Amino acid sequence: MDKRTLLAIVLSLALVMGYQYLFVKKQVPEQPAATAPSNSTAETTAGPVTGGKSIPESPPALDQLLVKTGDVLAAGKEISVETPLYSAVFSTRGATLTSFKLKNYRQDLAENSPPVELVHIKGDMEYPLNISFPSSSINLDPTVIYETDEKAIDLAGQTNNEERIVFSKKYPGEVQVDKIYTFRGDAYTFDLTVAITNLSDTILKQSALLSWNEYVDPEEEGSRYVHEGPISFVKNDLETEKVKKLDETKVLGPDVSWGGFETKYFIASVIPQQPSLTNLVISRDRNNVVSVALDGPKNIILPGQSGTFKYTVYLGPKEYDTLKAEGVGLENSIDYGSWIKWLALPLLYIMKFINNYIDNYGVAIIILTILVKVLFWPLGNISYRSMKGMQKLQPEITKLREKYKDDKQRLNQEVMGLYKIHKVNPMSGCLPMLIQLPVFFGLYKALLYSIELRHAHFFLWIQDLSAKDPYYITPLVMGATMFLQQKMTPTPGGDDMQQKMMMWMPVVFTFLFLNFPSGLVIYWLFNNILSIGQQHLVNKRMS
Numbered sequence: 001m002d003k004r005t006l007l008a009i010v011l012s013l014a015l016v017m018g019y020q021y022l023f024v025k026k027q028v029p030e031q032p033a034a035t036a037p038s039n040s041t042a043e044t045t046a047g048p049v050t051g052g053k054s055i056p057e058s059p060p061a062l063d064q065l066l067v068k069t070g071d072v073l074a075a076g077k078e079i080s081v082e083t084p085l086y087s088a089v090f091s092t093r094g095a096t097l098t099s100f101k102l103k104n105y106r107q108d109l110a111e112n113s114p115p116v117e118l119v120h121i122k123g124d125m126e127y128p129l130n131i132s133f134p135s136s137s138i139n140l141d142p143t144v145i146y147e148t149d150e151k152a153i154d155l156a157g158q159t160n161n162e163e164r165i166v167f168s169k170k171y172p173g174e175v176q177v178d179k180i181y182t183f184r185g186d187a188y189t190f191d192l193t194v195a196i197t198n199l200s201d202t203i204l205k206q207s208a209l210l211s212w213n214e215y216v217d218p219e220e221e222g223s224r225y226v227h228e229g230p231i232s233f234v235k236n237d238l239e240t241e242k243v244k245k246l247d248e249t250k251v252l253g254p255d256v257s258w259g260g261f262e263t264k265y266f267i268a269s270v271i272p273q274q275p276s277l278t279n280l281v282i283s284r285d286r287n288n289v290v291s292v293a294l295d296g297p298k299n300i301i302l303p304g305q306s307g308t309f310k311y312t313v314y315l316g317p318k319e320y321d322t323l324k325a326e327g328v329g330l331e332n333s334i335d336y337g338s339w340i341k342w343l344a345l346p347l348l349y350i351m352k353f354i355n356n357y358i359d360n361y362g363v364a365i366i367i368l369t370i371l372v373k374v375l376f377w378p379l380g381n382i383s384y385r386s387m388k389g390m391q392k393l394q395p396e397i398t399k400l401r402e403k404y405k406d407d408k409q410r411l412n413q414e415v416m417g418l419y420k421i422h423k424v425n426p427m428s429g430c431l432p433m434l435i436q437l438p439v440f441f442g443l444y445k446a447l448l449y450s451i452e453l454r455h456a457h458f459f460l461w462i463q464d465l466s467a468k469d470p471y472y473i474t475p476l477v478m479g480a481t482m483f484l485q486q487k488m489t490p491t492p493g494g495d496d497m498q499q500k501m502m503m504w505m506p507v508v509f510t511f512l513f514l515n516f517p518s519g520l521v522i523y524w525l526f527n528n529i530l531s532i533g534q535q536h537l538v539n540k541r542m543s
Contacts (some may be wrong), residue, residue, distance in 0.1 A: 013059050077091070078091055092148060095179040096130050097127060101117050105454075108455075122498055126142065129212065156185075170518045194308065206299045209296075214268075218244075226260065229262070231267070233329045234252045236257075243290055264318075265466075271313070272296055281295055320334055343442030348446040396418060397415055443520075447520045477525060478513060479510030482506035484528075
């Protein structure tokens with residue numbers, strides 16, 4: 001039984017680390033959604049698009065997007081938007097977004113590194129926040145040039161004010177399309193209202209397809225540990241798609257809370273006003289442009305009246321409290337794990353609280369490690385004492401095995417009697433370790449996916465706790481401390497094979513940790529150091 005319990009511990013740890021190394025998914029950029037005023041004077045009737053499953057065709061190929069008067073798409077005029085949090089650029093071509101830079105986040109650690117860009121465009125692809133009307137009785141060009149009176153918006157010194165841009169395109173005798181963006185200085189979200197005014201003398205049946213388009217470099221290798229690509233929250237379940245496996249158009253919904261594109265630390269998401277009547281269309285074209293499109297309800301618009309489609313757009317960091325404040329489940333885009341989130345989040349909050357006072361997340365991780373170790377110190381003592389006591393009983397257990405080698409039942413009775421006489425509980429050696437496994441896994445999730453550690457320095461050569469140690473020093477030291485800890489830990493089974501297996505664990509873990517975030521390696525390293533100290537005290541007292 002001792003062999004099996006120790007083997008279970010080894011395999012559990014190997015499974016946790018191996019699963020993350022081999023099978024975890026990837027991530028990609030962010031997306032917004034919006035809401036805006038309505039100039040509708042008539043009641044609109046909405047319903048799911050053809051029962052919610054008959055979805056318009058995939059986004060048209062580039063050769064179908066050319067302006068009728070030439071072979072090149074019109075560039076349009078650019079309008080900039082400045083807030084304390086971001087710098088954005090909109091184009092009158094389709095009234096779309098061409099750039100969205102986060103002022104508080106840099107692409108890398110270089111002093112002159114540019115801010116993180118959430119819009120990735122190549123060639124004449126459709127820009128993000130492009131809207132088309134696939135079921136319209138009128139041919140509305142999604143790349144047409146809109147008109148606007150705005151030249152620029154500056155909310156950089158304002159956090160409570162709102163300003164908006166109105167883009168308009170009139171098709172005489174048919175419709176007028178208005179795209180109204182509303183910005184706030186204190187948020188990563190902005191609102192988008194698309195208003196369709198019926199200028200004809202017939203009833204219009206109008207639906208809208210709002211797309212976030214993202215160019216993905218096919219040569220770029222994604223991270224093994226995180227998902228990068230289309231992501232959505234449908235029917236209260238998180239859905240992710242691997243870009244390289246997106247060979248066919250995929251339809252999700254209805255009941256789409258939001259859809260977008262994510263990377264490890266950032267997300268671009270569009271939130272519909274009517275999720276229960278919204279479907280999601282995800283596709284990739286031959287030019288490696290991924291489209292995540294919200295297909296909303298169909299409006300019936302009477303002559304002379306207007307119908308609206310409203311969205312909220314979030315473009316920003318995957319910071320848990322910021323995402324949760326949106327109230328649509330955006331926080332689920334952070335892969336803390338559904339069953340371990342209840343541990344990962346408290347540990348993250350404690351780490352952030354400590355960092356508020358010392359301004360060094362590396363030191364905060366060490367202090368958090370000490371706090372966790374102190375919390376489990378009594379359990380650790382019980383475990384080490386039990387293993388030490390069982391080790392001392394091995395000579396007598398060996399004699400019993402020789403004496404009752406042909407009577408397994410009697411042998412078990414005698415061994416359990418021996419444990420009872422010496423007050424040794426064989427289960428108390430492994431249970432404390434198993435109890436601590438969820439805490440380790442919670443810390444692993446918190447340290448691996450929290451944007452707070454991105455570009456957070458520790459000291460000397462470790463300038464980014466979210467990245468691996470560039471010189472592999474901490475993983476090698478961690479492996480050495482783990483080896484020392486194994487040498488000090490009693491092996492109650494007295495089995496040479498078991499001892500060899502346990503001594504190989506430091507080697508396996510060292511290789512696993514080589515490419516792990518240095519913040520996680522620091523946690524495991526200092527946990528080993530504290531465990532060595534605790535084991536030394538227990539061994540000294542018992543000897």
